[in-house]
Amino acid sequence: MFIFKALRQACGSLFGRTMGDPAFATQVLKCDPAGITFSPLGQPIFASPDTIVVLKTAAHQLNTVHRTVVFPTETVYGLGAVATNAEAAAKIFTTKGRPADNPLIVHVSSLEMLETLLPPGYEYTKAYRALIKHFWPGALTLLFPRNSDIIPNIITAGQASVAIRMPSHPVARALIAVSNSPLAAPSANTSGKPSPTKAEHVARDLSGKVPIIIDGGACGVGLESTVVDGLHEDGNIRVLRPGGITVEQIRQALEEEYQGGESVPKVLVHKRDYQDEEMEAAPTTPGMKYVHYSPSVPVTLLSTLSNPPSGTTRQPVRSFLRQISATRPHPPKIGVLAPSDSGIWKEIVACEGPSWHRFALGPISNPSLSAKRLFDGLLTLEAEGVDFILIEEIAETHEGLAVMNRVRKAAGETVWLDYV
Numbered sequence: 001m002f003i004f005k006a007l008r009q010a011c012g013s014l015f016g017r018t019m020g021d022p023a024f025a026t027q028v029l030k031c032d033p034a035g036i037t038f039s040p041l042g043q044p045i046f047a048s049p050d051t052i053v054v055l056k057t058a059a060h061q062l063n064t065v066h067r068t069v070v071f072p073t074e075t076v077y078g079l080g081a082v083a084t085n086a087e088a089a090a091k092i093f094t095t096k097g098r099p100a101d102n103p104l105i106v107h108v109s110s111l112e113m114l115e116t117l118l119p120p121g122y123e124y125t126k127a128y129r130a131l132i133k134h135f136w137p138g139a140l141t142l143l144f145p146r147n148s149d150i151i152p153n154i155i156t157a158g159q160a161s162v163a164i165r166m167p168s169h170p171v172a173r174a175l176i177a178v179s180n181s182p183l184a185a186p187s188a189n190t191s192g193k194p195s196p197t198k199a200e201h202v203a204r205d206l207s208g209k210v211p212i213i214i215d216g217g218a219c220g221v222g223l224e225s226t227v228v229d230g231l232h233e234d235g236n237i238r239v240l241r242p243g244g245i246t247v248e249q250i251r252q253a254l255e256e257e258y259q260g261g262e263s264v265p266k267v268l269v270h271k272r273d274y275q276d277e278e279m280e281a282a283p284t285t286p287g288m289k290y291v292h293y294s295p296s297v298p299v300t301l302l303s304t305l306s307n308p309p310s311g312t313t314r315q316p317v318r319s320f321l322r323q324i325s326a327t328r329p330h331p332p333k334i335g336v337l338a339p340s341d342s343g344i345w346k347e348i349v350a351c352e353g354p355s356w357h358r359f360a361l362g363p364i365s366n367p368s369l370s371a372k373r374l375f376d377g378l379l380t381l382e383a384e385g386v387d388f389i390l391i392e393e394i395a396e397t398h399e400g401l402a403v404m405n406r407v408r409k410a411a412g413e414t415v416w417l418d419y420v
Contacts, residue, residue, distance in 0.1 A: 024208055025208075025211075027211065027213070028203060028212075029057065029058075029214055030216075031051055031055070031171050031214050031215065032048065033217065034047075034170075035047035035048045035051050036051060036174045037170075038174075042177070043177060044170075044174035044177050046174075055178045056178060058071065058178075059178045059179040061211050062081065062088070062179050062183070063180075066081070066088040067088070067091065067210075067211055068211075069210065069211070069212045070202050070210050070214060071172055071214045072215070074139055074167060074219060074221050075139050075219060075221045075225050076187045076222070077188040077195075077197065077198075077202050077219065078107070078172070079095060080092075080183040080184065080185040082179070082183065083117075083183055084151065086152035086153070089154050089155055092104065092185075095206065095210065096189070097190055101157045101158075102186075103159060103162075104185070105165060105186065105227075106155065106163065106164045106165075106182050107166070107167055107176055107182060107183045108164060109166065109174075110166070111166075114166070117147060117151060117162070118145065119146075122144070125235070127230050127265050130254055130257035131237075131254075133253075135245050135249075135253070136166045137167055137168035137173060138168045139167075139225040139243055139244025139245050140226050140228065140243075140244070140245045141226065142165065143161045143229045143231055143240075144162055144163075145160065145162075146160055146162040169219075171214060175214070187224065188210075189205050192293075193293070193294065194294070196379070197218055197219040197376050198218050198376065199214075199216075204379075204383065218376075221371065222371050222373065222375060223372075223374065223402050223406060225241075225243045226250070226402070227243065236268055237254070238268050238269075241405070242269065242401045242402040244371070244402070247269060247401060248398055254267070293410040294409070294410045295381070295389065295410070297335075297381075297386060299388070299390075299407075300388065300391070300411060301391055301411035302344070302393060303414050303417065304416075304418065305394075305395060306393065314416045314418040315415075315416070315418070317343070317419055317420075321348065324354075325354050326353075332355070333354070333357060334355070334356055334357065334388060335358075335389040336390050337361055337373075337390070339361050339364045339392065357384050359376075364395075367394060367399040367400035370403050371400075371403050374406060391407050391410075391411065393407070
């Protein structure tokens with residue numbers, strides 16, 4: 001009785017609002033991930049009745065009212081709707097301003113739920129069994145054949161495959177289980193902006209557009225999931241979008257599972273190891289076609305590692321900083337994202353005039369920390385009212401590959417610099 005009474009109180013006016021309401025009185029409901037565990041069969045176990053109240057409130061919005069709900073995952077905050085309901089899923093697109101040909105990722109809480117979405121008689125490949133064993137639940141999305149009787153066209157933008165993952169964040173996985181529904185969920189932000197990694201990021205952007213934001217703390221990974229396509233006849237693994245699971249981790253997992261002289265599938269990264277123009281025009285997964293991850297102010301990539309294009313020469317970092325200080329409105333407010341042990345901080349001290357707003361991405365040797373801090377840095381500097389943002393390049397190994405994938409999409413221009 002306590003739970004149902006508290007549920008009614010928590011829902012409050014949400015239950016009484018009509019579908020025609022132009023805006024919501026968005027509620028931010030805290031939910032402690034530490035109070036959620038899972039049984040061997042994947043069923044959530046709750047240490048606090050307050051957690052149950054929050055998740056049942058959100059599940060009511062998803063299942064009964066068919067609205068979107070924001071929830072935390074280990075990667076970024078997601079804007080969720082029931083994936084098997086086309087009407088509900090359509091609200092994701094209208095809330096975000098998302099193009100209709102940009103497909104969504106479906107989130108499940110268990111392998112049993114996954115199997116309800118797949119075509120009858122579908123058999124996992126050995127590579128997929130290996131990846132699920134090593135990385136689920138976690139920040140890895142796999143492409144599966146779409147069961148058109150279950151998954152509506154709007155989820156896949158009419159494609160024959162559907163992207164699915166099982167999140168490891170306790171709140172996300174528990175919400176899916178309590179809802180007893182797979183949830184389609186892109187990042188919870190206006191389309192094209194940096195993905196949110198904290199509840200306050202979402203509130204600044206989508207307040208009044210969603211009824212509930214579940215606050216489960218900062219996201220542990222900080223970048224979207226890695227998307228893998230293993231549906232090709234050659235058996236190779238194609239990384240369509242680098243993310244929270246690295247290429248090196250995928251390759252190591254496959255090598256561990258393929259023994260006795262078996263041929264290990266190759267791990268190929270889109271645009272690095274192969275091209276697919278047809279897929280880029282009609283993507284099977286998010287993050288491939290449209291501008292992404294850009295704050296409301298210009299972003300410039302400072303390329304200090306990779307080789308410049310033919311005919312382009314590097315200029316000294318200090319000269320570039322002095323140049324932008326002189327050519328921009330004075331005194332400009334300049335945001336800088338760079339590794340904490342980068343030489344750029346010394347150069348900034350020597351460059352007087354601008355108001356420097358610093359956001360360290362962590363040591364050069366720790367790309368996973370850079371991944372966790374990237375979107376937070378972009379959104380924090382934007383909120384501080386900077387005129388533009390500079391981001392220094394990091395090495396494209398391990399999580400650095402995913403970081404630079406996002407940075408290159410966010411940056412409007414690239415300059416090639418050298419420390420001298």
